[in-house]
Amino acid sequence: MSPHAMTADAVATEAPRTESLVPYFLVGLYLGIVFIKSEVASWFRIQEMFRFQAVHMYGVLGGAVLVGALGVALMRRRGVRTASGSDIAFSDHEDRRPSVQHAIGGICFGLGWGLLGACPGPMYALVGSGLPVMLVALGGALGGAWVYGLLRTKLPH
Amino acid sequence: MIALLREPWPWYIAGPLIGLVVPFVYWYGGRKWGVSQSLQHLCAATVPAKIEYLTYDWWKQGAWNLTMVAGVLVGGFVGGRLLSSPDDVVSISAATRSDLVGLGVRDFSGLVPSDLFSFGTLLTPAGLLMIVGGGFLVGFGARYANGCTSGHAISGLANLQLSSLLAVIGFFAGGLISVHFLLGLIL
Numbered sequence: 149m150s151p152h153a154m155t156a157d158a159v160a161t162e163a164p165r166t167e168s169l170v171p172y173f174l175v176g177l178y179l180g181i182v183f184i185k186s187e188v189a190s191w192f193r194i195q196e197m198f199r200f201q202a203v204h205m206y207g208v209l210g211g212a213v214l215v216g217a218l219g220v221a222l223m224r225r226r227g228v229r230t231a232s233g234s235d236i237a238f239s240d241h242e243d244r245r246p247s248v249q250h251a252i253g254g255i256c257f258g259l260g261w262g263l264l265g266a267c268p269g270p271m272y273a274l275v276g277s278g279l280p281v282m283l284v285a286l287g288g289a290l291g292g293a294w295v296y297g298l299l300r301t302k303l304p305h
Numbered sequence: 306m307i308a309l310l311r312e313p314w315p316w317y318i319a320g321p322l323i324g325l326v327v328p329f330v331y332w333y334g335g336r337k338w339g340v341s342q343s344l345q346h347l348c349a350a351t352v353p354a355k356i357e358y359l360t361y362d363w364w365k366q367g368a369w370n371l372t373m374v375a376g377v378l379v380g381g382f383v384g385g386r387l388l389s390s391p392d393d394v395v396s397i398s399a400a401t402r403s404d405l406v407g408l409g410v411r412d413f414s415g416l417v418p419s420d421l422f423s424f425g426t427l428l429t430p431a432g433l434l435m436i437v438g439g440g441f442l443v444g445f446g447a448r449y450a451n452g453c454t455s456g457h458a459i460s461g462l463a464n465l466q467l468s469s470l471l472a473v474i475g476f477f478a479g480g481l482i483s484v485h486f487l488l489g490l491i492l
Contacts, residue, residue, distance in 0.1 A: 180381040219331075253448070
């Protein structure tokens, strides 16, 4: 594997074997409930967002970024370590540098988001909420990820 | 209490609740929170086809992420079924509603309009483009950009990453094209 094949958020995933996965399941459970109850998993809300007709989605995203940024800033300032005592690599240089992959990949993602009205997290939540047709959308997303893997070396990054 | 939880949650509650996940996942596992890498791990687990991007120890790298999205699926059931809203209509603005009526949407119940998203509409060009085409672009774009709404718009911006800002600008450029131009052609 080339050094860039797995990117920064995957590099940090070299987990100690003892790590319990239960907290990740609980985080997912919590998020699934929030995605549905806050209606960010709703096609209607995504339409409203891209038409600039309500504050709802901007409020959710803005509130999440604000709280996330405060949390990260506080952890950095205090030099907080992980639960298992390791240093936290918040992001490396490669991760931060804007490049053509963010622009083109971002536009492709946005085109899909505007049509389907769901990004990956809400897609899983919608399947769970009892909309089996969203499994087909998830299949489409897996196809997209697979085709990206296939074409990766030929695409500009 | 349960009655209150069943009502739709306002943005000023939901936004901070989502944001808390970013520091929690950094603290618990030293990881940057993101959802779309699960798509890569699922491809690696099922059809790696000797593609370099999909050939790695997916369980070692992705167990945490796959476990999380399994939780999201169950959370969707809890939120959508056990805590389902008494009024099954998303209270979008009147302007959005009238725009969507103009596009031919008639059913405003549920989280997604049944006249566009159902197994029946999958057989129509519009349904196929929105469900399969939209899904494909979401998966392709998220992996190309190396992150989706969670990894870039939330974790990345919370981390003050310029790369994420560029990706989010791309998300909006693409979304605006779809909503203001493509949907009018498709529907």
